[in-house]
Amino acid sequence: MTLESNVPSGPLAHKWSKYKQEQKLVNPANKRKFEVLIVGSGLAGASAAATLAELGYNVKCFCFQDSPRRAHSIAAQGGINAAKNYRNDGDSIYRLFYDTIKGGDFRAREGNVHRLAEVSVNIIDQCVAQGVPFAREYGGLLDNRSFGGAQVSRTFYARGQTGQQLLLGAYQALSRQIGLGTVKMYPRTEMLDLVLINGEAKGIVVRDLITGAISSHGGDAVVLATGGYGNVFYLSTNAQGCNVTATYRAYKKGAYFANPCYTQIHPTCIPVSGDHQSKLTLMSESLRNDGRVWVPKTAGDTRLPQDIPEGDRDYYLERKYPSYGNLAPRDIASRAAKEACDNGLGVGPGGRGVYLDFSDAIKRLGEDKIRERYGNLFEMYERITGENAYQRPMRIYPAVHYTMGGLWVDYNLMSNIPGLFVLGEANFSDHGANRLGASALMQGLADGYFVLPYTIANHFASTKQHKPSTDAAEFKEAEQEVEARIKKLLSINGKRTVNDFHRELGKLVWDKCGMARNDAGLKEALARIPALREEFWENVNVLGDAEALNPALERAGRVADFMEFAELLCLDALHRKESCGGHFREEYQTEDGEAQRNDEEFSYVAAWGYSGVGNAPVLNKEPLVYEEVHMTQRSYK
Amino acid sequence: MSETTMNLTLRVWRQKNAQSAGTFVEYEAKNISVDMSFLEMLDVVNEELTARGEDPIAFDHDCREGICGMCSLTINGKAHGPLEATTTCQLHMRSFKNGDAITVEPWRAKPFPVIKDLVTDRSAFDRIIQVGGFVSVSTGGAPDGNALPIPKTDADAAMDAAQCIGCGACVAACKNASAMLFVAAKVGHLGLLPQGQTERDRRVLHMVAQMDEEGFGNCTNIGSCSAVCPKEIGQDFISRLNRDFLKASLRAK
Known part of the structure; x- marks a missing residue:
């Protein structure tokens, strides 16, 4: 089946204006008749909830954290891109659009990305009006910094806590609506199923995480803004609670899951220190401006880094990519670190680490200058590792950071299930096979503040069916299924903990479907995952009650979904016989080891349809048609 | 006992739910690596409790990088433990020494009622x-950022x-x-x-x-x-x- 993207016709730069001119509207008096269920309260969910409520819709918003302010968008450090051209350095909407398409290795949808670049400028204005304390220059105007994959300075930031400040802006807008009674907020509430009535998304089943009560909510549309699936790898920079459950349940109800194999590995994270480790911490990419990456030239060199003379060091990024050097893009820098460690040259516990050395920069600029630039990062590094990076090089290693894949959506951000909208990291649409730095915040807020409020009106104006009663049989069935699953998880009384299973699954997926993938490894993973899943359902040990706060039970449900989702991830990676962006298949590389795309055969979105646990999902293709952009091979040499 | 691991005695506040009375319960935390965060140490204790069939200790946490504000814990009487400018999730076990007894409590304040164990509302x-x-x-109509x-x-x-x-x-x-x-x-x-x-x-x-x-x-x-x-x-x-x-x-x- 070929999917219809519903991108408006006409010149690229006019598509969104044309859409807005031609879309149908809902008059103010009628808006209050519609109820929207929004799952997730990060940048995308909170901005959508606030904006729809401001417009007059009735909104219910759900999050599993104790407050909407804690969603994982809060952890984003670096910044948010916008095509303001405040620097007078040649930026434009087209350039931001083009950088994003190219950064995504020509695997994103042109129309969506152009719209993203168009509304980026409105996001900054909106956030400033809300009181987001962006960094400023002495003249009082907004400051910018540069980020990877761009030759202009277009990243707005608030110290190293841009995600926090943008999320608090959206949270405050949402709080205002909660105070006004237009949004009903459900914190500590987890969505456990999507309910379809006559093929349309009309409700959800949720669990109150404090009382354990299962209940249904009906609405005219369901919006999923539930983030990415990076925790399928167990260790990632994601928060502990991040999960695939909401999107995966929607997938099981018929929504297509697109490009799950596009996962982003960030090159500069603090390495794993032992089996106890529960998460990995990102160190900002900006460190690579002054740090030099190296490993010893010979395997098994146990000397302290400061005792290894220059001649015995391999500054491999500078050697392989002389023009970009230590600032090679994320996917390339990550793979090079892996290669060095695979060759036995890695440093630190387990040999999975490379040095990021500031000694040259300290000699050149002085320790004070380095402290001024990166002091907070050096402190964070010391807090976690106990090592002083002014005196010895940092040890870094790549870690899972972001997932570009997600539920398939059309230009309206609506999935193939009518009435089911998907925003932010949870959808697949804007980043192709690789996301550029400072673009995730942009997309989350674009979707919630400036896209969904238009497209959902267009949808409501052309639908007849209204909010169903939760007495409908579809709700009762879904509730019973959810309850039965919880009962099952609590009744197994096996010998292994949920964490233990999650760790094993994560290691398998990381080893076989991580930074580099190949046919044999993926097939091995696909053979082992079902067996592990089977063991999970026979041997997991989840204690406690269903009718109480039970963190182990919550986690068990999420890991159970990862056990199925991991198979889809590997299957997609196996089927995509090319390398692009974050998806690197060892069989498909250029002579010098770079990713080799196959535009002839794989220039499409792979949108998978569910067909039962253990059954092969159905592949649907949306061809990627580039009307304005010419596809090229990326080069950073 | 190497210098990279330690054994600790924990006194942890256990409370079934908001309605019931709570009490301190002692646990041994063995072979704790100095590289663990405080929450990872509790993860280890919880894995052992689960293996023994005892209800794991409930505590709030999410990002584990000091920014979401979800983690709490009063450790030896001090909110977020002994280090300054540090959340509990960023507190590492090298701040403690072998043989230490550590008291772990929820935030104590009437407007923050205990939900379970160390989790408060x-x-x-x-x-x-x-x-x-x-x-x-409201969204839309904001003047230019500059x-x-x-x-x-x-x-x-x-x-x-x-x-x-x-x-x-x-x-x-x-x-x-x-x-x-x-x-x-x-x-x-x-x-x-x-x-x-x-x-x-x-x-x-x-x-x-x-x-x-x-x-x-x-x-x-x-x-x-x-x-x-x-x-x-x-x-x-x-x-x-x-x-x-x-x-x-x-x-x-």
């Missing part, structure tokens, strides 16, 4: 924001306050269970910026009224709140809150 903070901790601008120049010093000072992660350590540390530092951070952040001026009086009056209604105590200038604040938000913001509140109260009459 901090929704009072959300309700304080809901009555005024925002600038009332239309309103803001002195860098003001923007930086606003950011100092805006960094608050809403964890509630300030309340837990205060003998009066006062939420003044939390309220002061938001009132200060928005009050320092031109965007926050139109609602400045209304904001402070509503937020303080809600704070009182939630049952938080008053500030008696001890400073424990700033001492435990992971973001080191200073007492000067409380002075600012008091000034704003006084002025707004006078103007309201």
